[in-house]
Amino acid sequence: MSNNEIFGRIAQHLGDRLSNVSQAPEEIQKTVQGAMKGAFDRLDLVSREDFDIMMDVLTRTRARVEALEKRLAELEEKLPAEDLADK
16 A cells, blocks of 8 residues: 555545544544554554664664775785785
8 A cells, every 4th residue: 555545544534533523622632643643553664763773773884894894905905916816
């Protein structure tokens, strides 16, 4: 199901629920929150906290890879040219 279809269904659901405007504002808020929570649960979303944690892991991993690449280049420079030619 595409995002447009999901949000279309949400809009339809909310429209149906809000047609009873005799409900108290608290009930309307609960209805909207419930509909939105249900829609977001069906989407493939991650929390901001999980996203930030994964970005931190990625940043540290990238730094380690760059350091290893630099160290490898330094070690390759120290090898005699004939050792590299044999490979």
